[in-house]
Each structure stands twice: as structure tokens, then as C-alpha cells.
Amino acid sequence: MTLPRRVPLGAALRYRGGGPMWAWILHRISGLGMILFIAGHVLAGFGIQQLGGDWAIWYNTIYESLYFQLFIYFCVIFHAVNGARIIILDTWPALIKFQREFIWLEWAIVLPVYALTAWIMIQRSLGG
Amino acid sequence: MKPRKVPTPGWNFEYLMWLFTRISGAAMLLLALIGFVGALIMGARYHMDLGTLMRWTFFPNPNHVLNSDIPDIAPWANAYWQIMQLLLVFFGATHGFNGLRLVLEEYIHSWGWQLALRLVLMILWLITLGAGFFLVLTS
Numbered sequence: 172m173t174l175p176r177r178v179p180l181g182a183a184l185r186y187r188g189g190g191p192m193w194a195w196i197l198h199r200i201s202g203l204g205m206i207l208f209i210a211g212h213v214l215a216g217f218g219i220q221q222l223g224g225d226w227a228i229w230y231n232t233i234y235e236s237l238y239f240q241l242f243i244y245f246c247v248i249f250h251a252v253n254g255a256r257i258i259i260l261d262t263w264p265a266l267i268k269f270q271r272e273f274i275w276l277e278w279a280i281v282l283p284v285y286a287l288t289a290w291i292m293i294q295r296s297l298g299g
Numbered sequence: 300m301k302p303r304k305v306p307t308p309g310w311n312f313e314y315l316m317w318l319f320t321r322i323s324g325a326a327m328l329l330l331a332l333i334g335f336v337g338a339l340i341m342g343a344r345y346h347m348d349l350g351t352l353m354r355w356t357f358f359p360n361p362n363h364v365l366n367s368d369i370p371d372i373a374p375w376a377n378a379y380w381q382i383m384q385l386l387l388v389f390f391g392a393t394h395g396f397n398g399l400r401l402v403l404e405e406y407i408h409s410w411g412w413q414l415a416l417r418l419v420l421m422i423l424w425l426i427t428l429g430a431g432f433f434l435v436l437t438s
Binding site: 220 | 321324325327328331348349350353357362388391392395396398399402423426427430431433434437438
């Protein structure tokens with residue numbers, strides 16, 4: 172059981188947690204994005220193969236579109252690198268001292284990897 | 300304010316799931332690396348674009364590379380990759396549904412609703428596992 176917290180929205184928005192706070196928020200959003208849409212994709216795959224429903228084809232058409240791929244790709248790559256950061260900091264608690272540096276390192280890995288892949292995927296899609 | 304009850308430290312459910320989340324997360328990073336390197340060894344550089352390679356890396360299913368220019372599907376569809384997929388489905392679905400449970404339980408404080416939520420998520424987890432395993436073994 173968690174503590175009931177009553178934090179007004181204004182106070183929440185004024186809270187300046189910095190890099191680690193945004194990593195926590197993005198980790199949640201990307202995690203929810205993956206569990207909802209990838210579970211849906213698995214069920215849609217099952218639906219196309221076994222049930223033959225139009226809903227499954229409709230779902231996968233959206234899922235396989237470029238925009239959705241760019242979204243889910245960001246979710247996966249951010250969640251993976253941020254998860255690795257969490258595992259490292261949990262395993263060696265002495266490194267907490269450098270947690271701000273870890274955030275910078277994380278973005279230094281995520282941004283180039285994401286941008287390069289996204290760029291190539293967009294180019295291929297435009298080129299047909 | 301009343302002091303809150305803290306669960307006894309030790310091998311309780313929350314600790315086990317905390318541990319599982321770390322172990323399965325690391326395992327999925329390793330599985331992705333195996334899929335990525337495996338695809339490059341099987342000639343991904345010459346037969347598919349980067350988007351297809353990424354799809355394979357996240358989930359090494361032959362359907363994910365069917366529309367590329369690979370000359371022969373046989374190396375991509377065999378028992379080895381099926382085992383990799385089964386591991387990924389199990390780790391991914393369990394890690395994910397447990398994460399969903401953690402996020403939702405932060406907003407649900409009544410014991411009854413929490414139990415109902417756990418039951419619903421457990422059923423969804425089993426359905427996803429079943430559908431995933433079925434797909435892997437038949438594709």
C-alpha cells in the first residue's frame with residue numbers, strides 16, 4: 172500500500188526535480204505506452220491469425236504506420252537505456268553521487284541512437 | 300499523523316517483483332543484443348532496411364522480416380529463435396503487467412479495488428502470454 176498523497180496540481184508543476192524527475196516521468200509514459208500497445212499488437216496478431224477480425228487488421232495498420240513506429244521506437248529505446256541506468260544505480264548505490272552525470276550520459280546515448288534511426292526510417296518512408 | 304505500516308523487509312511479494320523487474324530488464328537487453336547481432340550475422344546488412352532490423356531486434360519473429368529482401372526464411376524461423384521469442388514474451392509481458400500494476404496501485408488505496416485490479420491484470424497477463432506463446436509456436 173502506498174501513502175495517500177494530496178499534492179495540488181500547481182505545487183506538482185512547480186516541483187523542480189530536474190533530470191531524474193523527467194526520466195521518471197518518461198519511464199512511466201514509455202512503459203505504459205509499451206505495455207498497452209505491444210500487448211495490443213500481440214493480441215491483434217493472434218486475432219489476424221486465428222479469429223480473422225477486421226479490428227485486428229485495423230489495429231496493426233495503425234501500429235505499423237511510420238508515426239506510430241517512431242513513437243513506440245522512442246518508448247523502447249528510452250525505457251531500455253533508462254532501465255539500464257536504474258539497474259546500475261540500484262546495484263552500485265555508491266554511484267548515486269553521480270546521478271546527474273548519469274542523466275547526461277543517458278541522453279548522450281538515447282538522442283543520437285534515436286535520431287539516427289528515426290532519420291533513416293523517415294527517409295526510407297519518403298523515398299517509398 | 301499516524302505512523303504508517305511498512306511491510307517487513309525480506310522475501311515478500313513486492314521485493315520479489317522488484318528483483319524480477321531488474322533481472323528481466325537486464326535479460327531483455329541481453330536478448331535484444333542477441334537478436335541484433337544474430338541478424339547481422341545472418342546478413343541483415345544486405346537484405347533489409349534499418350526499420351526492419353529494429354523490428355527483428357525487439358522481437359525476433361520471422362513475420363517481422365518477411366517483407367524484406369532475405370533470400371531464404373529458414374535461418375530466421377527455427378527453434379532457436381522461437382526460444383528467444385518465448386523468453387522475450389515471458390519477460391516482457393510479466394515485467395510490463397507488473398509495471399502497470401505498480402503504476403495503477405499508486406492511485407488506488409482501497410483494499411477491495413486493489414484486489415479487483417490485481418485479478419483483472421492477472422487475467423490480461425495470462426491472455427497475453429497465451430496469445431504470444433501460441434503465435435510464436437505457430438509462426
